[in-house]
Amino acid sequence: MMKRRVVIANKKIVRLNNEYTTQQLNQMQEVTHKNPKRRYLAMILIVIILVMMLPTINLIKSYQVLQSRRTLKIKSEKQSAQLDRQLAIKKANVDKLQDPTFIEKYARAKYLYSKDGEKVFPISELSDGGVTDKK
Structure with missing residues (x-):
């Protein structure tokens, strides 16, 4: 070896x-x-x-x-x-x-518009005249 x-x-x-x-x-x-x-x-x-x-x-x-x-x-x-x-x-x-009747009601409530001889009493709940912004 x-x-x-x-x-x-x-x-x-x-x-x-x-x-x-x-x-x-x-x-x-x-x-x-x-x-x-x-x-x-x-x-x-x-x-x-x-x-x-x-x-x-x-x-x-x-x-x-x-x-x-x-x-x-x-x-x-x-x-x-x-x-x-x-x-x-x-x-x-x-x-x-x-609706013309609604417009008339709206003008009376909102702008205190009245016909001859009518007295207008403003109500705070109806001050918007029925036109709503919320439902």
């Missing part, structure tokens, strides 16, 4: 060149070769996590926009209902003002 000498850190280490030592050396080399693969695997895992974070962030932002639009929709529906009520009141007032 042939002996090989390896000097490490000022120490003399002798390695025997037989079948057992070569098997052990091969196993050690396999283990050392597996480590770089694990490093790459960890880097790939980190990259995958970062790539998956981007759609998650976009999903969260989209959800927040959706929630804000839902609240805006609710506010606009309430405002629309209120405007519909006001429109109905205005239409009712227009219909009332097309």
Whole structure:
């Protein structure tokens, strides 16, 4: 058998060149070769996590926009209902003002208009003459 000498850190280490030592050396080399693969695997895992974070962030932002639009929709529906009520009141007032007898009553109540010989007594409840702003 042939002996090989390896000097490490000022120490003399002798390695025997037989079948057992070569098997052990091969196993050690396999283990050392597996480590770089694990490093790459960890880097790939980190990259995958970062790539998956981007759609998650976009999903969260989209959800927040959706929630804000839902609240805006609710506010606009309430405002629309209120405007519909006001429109109905205005239409009712227009219909009332097309009647000549109502116009006469309105002028008497609002502007204290009277015919000859009539006495007008103002009543605070009828000061608007029957035209309503609220229902």
